């Protein structure tokens with residue numbers, strides 16, 4: 001069998017077009033322009049790439065983009081003061097503080113300071129709790145993008161055996177919550193899981209969010225399974241070049257899977273598209289306007 005390649009890049013393009021349409025409508029009908037503020041502390045090269053890409057796509061969707069670049073030595077209180085300023089700014093509907101933060105800053109304290117209504121990453125404990133209890137929440141972008149691709153490819157997910165590899169707060173746990181919300185039978189695997197290959201073999205849906213290049217082997221995948229590869233790992237390529245690979249051994253997995261997302265061009269572009277979607281959703285909720293359809297969980 002040769003898997004269908006799920007084209008996250010194309011899907012993300014369609015989501016951005018829907019976002020742009022909704023933005024145009026709320027601008028003309030209500031005079032409101034959704035705005036996204038992105039805060040980057042330090043000079044991590046990968047983070048700089050994402051932040052640039054977010055800023056560009058935010059502008060292309062007709063939204064306002066505010067970028068705050070702070071140096072790596074910024075004191076926690078100064079970052080908290082910036083968050084307070086963004087919370088109070090009526091032009092800002094979404095706030096994203098790029099992670100990871102430098103070691104001297106307490107991530108939980110910063111996330112807790114973000115107004116949950118503007119928390120487009122969905123990392124604030126209020127949103128985590130709302131999602132876990134099945135209430136209307138801001139949903140983390142990466143898992144939301146994965147869910148959209150799964151629904152698009154498989155239709156109804158209810159009753160399906162899903163294995164999420166990874167239990168981080170930003171990907172694995174919210175992914176598991178979303179799959180449970182769609183009535184999958186969910187297993188969350190992690191570094192202490194015994195016999196991971198056997199656990200993965202029973203999955204109809206595999207979401208790999210480990211951060212280890214090509215760790216999930218092709219012969220772990222059940223024939224016909226749908227594989228979502230969240231991993232973004234930069235490895236040595238030809239000569240002195242580098243290339244991106246996922247957490248799944250793509251070529252081997254594509255021989256057995258029913259469908260698989262590529263890296264790059266899979267989950268990554270969907271994450272940014274969902275960030276834009278979440279910003280419009282946040283803006284609509286803040287202003288009591290009708291929310292875009294199909295862009296939330």
Ligand SMILES: NC(=O)C1=CN([C@@H]2O[C@H](COP(=O)(O)OP(=O)(O)OC[C@H]3O[C@@H](n4cnc5c(N)ncnc54)[C@H](OP(=O)(O)O)[C@@H]3O)[C@@H](O)[C@H]2O)C=CC1
Pocket residue numbers: 142165166167168169170171172189190191192193196209210211212230231232233267268271
């Ligand atoms: N495409 C996108 O938009 C995004 C991609 N990413 C990428 O996704 C990957 C995961 O990110 P993130 O969740 O933040 O990573 P974390 O490092 O926070 O979490 C990794 C998880 O993988 C588990 N793990 C590590 N080693 C093993 C192993 N040998 N077997 C089973 N499980 C293991 C860890 O288990 P334990 O808890 O026991 O330590 C942990 O739960 C990274 O490659 C990251 O770059 C992340 C965010 C967005």
Ligand SMILES: Nc1nc(=O)c2c([nH]1)NC[C@@H]1CN(c3ccc(C(=O)N[C@@H](CCC(=O)O)C(=O)O)cc3)C=[N+]21
Pocket residue numbers: 049050096097098099100121141142232244263264265266267268269271272
């Ligand atoms: N507060 C916060 N929220 C995040 O959502 C967040 C974060 N911090 N820190 C880092 C991770 C990682 N992340 C990615 C976003 C887009 C791509 C992406 O677009 N990837 C392209 C390739 C980009 C490239 O070439 O490097 C692709 O997969 O096709 C990847 C990874 C968001 N994250």
